[in-house]
Amino acid sequence: MPEEIGYLGPEGTFTEMAVMELFPGSQLKQFATIFDCLEAVDDKTVDYGVVPLENTIEGSVNMTLDYLCHQSSISIVGELTLPIRQHLLIHPNYKDRWHEIEEVHSHPHAIAQAHEFLRRNLPGAKLVHTTSTGKAAKLVKETDERVIGAIGNELAATHYGLAIASSDIHDYENNHTRFVVLTKEGKTLSKKDALVGHKVTLQITLPSDYPGALYQVLAAFAWRKLNLSKIESRPMKTGLGNYFFIIDILSEPDNVLLQGVKNELEALGTAVKVLGEYPCYSVEHKVE
Numbered sequence: 461m462p463e464e465i466g467y468l469g470p471e472g473t474f475t476e477m478a479v480m481e482l483f484p485g486s487q488l489k490q491f492a493t494i495f496d497c498l499e500a501v502d503d504k505t506v507d508y509g510v511v512p513l514e515n516t517i518e519g520s521v522n523m524t525l526d527y528l529c530h531q532s533s534i535s536i537v538g539e540l541t542l543p544i545r546q547h548l549l550i551h552p553n554y555k556d557r558w559h560e561i562e563e564v565h566s567h568p569h570a571i572a573q574a575h576e577f578l579r580r581n582l583p584g585a586k587l588v589h590t591t592s593t594g595k596a597a598k599l600v601k602e603t604d605e606r607v608i609g610a611i612g613n614e615l616a617a618t619h620y621g622l623a624i625a626s627s628d629i630h631d632y633e634n635n636h637t638r639f640v641v642l643t644k645e646g647k648t649l650s651k652k653d654a655l656v657g658h659k660v661t662l663q664i665t666l667p668s669d670y671p672g673a674l675y676q677v678l679a680a681f682a683w684r685k686l687n688l689s690k691i692e693s694r695p696m697k698t699g700l701g702n703y704f705f706i707i708d709i710l711s712e713p714d715n716v717l718l719q720g721v722k723n724e725l726e727a728l729g730t731a732v733k734v735l736g737e738y739p740c741y742s743v744e745h746k747v748e
């Protein structure tokens with residue numbers, strides 16, 4: 461049976477752009493929400509899932525992080541970073557009337573990425589959250605009795621036959637999103653081009669709150685000269701002030717120094733869960 465790839469749909473999402481780059485020509489299955497996609501990987505309805513993990517402007521996608529940390533035994537087997545260009549999309553019937561837009565629909569991350577543009581250009585418009593930018597574009601296509609807009613990409617504009625009323629409306633030029641490939645079954649990703657490095661992502665839970673606990677964790681990486689690219693705390697959901705840490709390390713697979721870190725941390729009573737050891741890819745061009 462051909463492998464099936466789950467992703468955040470419908471057609472025209474940024475996640476679909478990532479999937480087209482990572483799994484060209486594969487059998488795809490769309491999910492309405494990130495959670496549904498994660499669950500499908502977990503219960504093996506699909507072989508791989510592709511979901512967003514982090515954006516330059518908006519930070520982490522907590523749904524993805526929390527699922528990986530709290531609920532599952534699925535792991536990260538790859539990462540793709542894509543440039544994110546947000547456009548204001550409108551029904552073609554209203555293409556010259558975008559200043560009259562009453563509502564702007566999009567994924568909360570996309571709305572946040574264009575906050576300044578919306579404040580300046582459409583201060584009276586109601587902002588409506590959708591499960592994805594593709595969903596918002598589809599809604600605009602289906603609504604021709606009112607002037608509404610969506611924030612989304614050029615793939616959605618083409619797919620739904622929408623006009624681009626204003627292009628590149630994201631507030632910061634350097635707008636990128638990291639997408640991760642997840643799997644349940646020890647599968648690996650074998651993309652050949654666009655490789656930019658390797659990472660290991662660890663979930664670290666301190667034994668208890670004592671002075672210098674995090675410092676001790678970081679020291680284990682520091683004296684081995686292991687380069688961290690991200691550290692983030694997330695609530696354990698057991699009480700205020702209880703956090704665990706998610707740490708990304710720029711490291712080749714099977715690095716013996718990392719095994720040393722794990723042994724040292726575990727000896728200190730710190731729990732270490734490996735969320736993934738994976739290749740990282742990056743593309744700057746648009747996927748047509």
Ligand SMILES: O=C(O)C(=O)C[C@]1(C(=O)O)C=C[C@@H](O)C=C1
Nearest residue numbers: 473474475512567569592593637
């Ligand atoms: O809605 C989409 O198109 C998505 O793929 C989701 C998502 C996100 O969750 O951040 C992905 C990239 C962009 O940052 C905006 C939205």
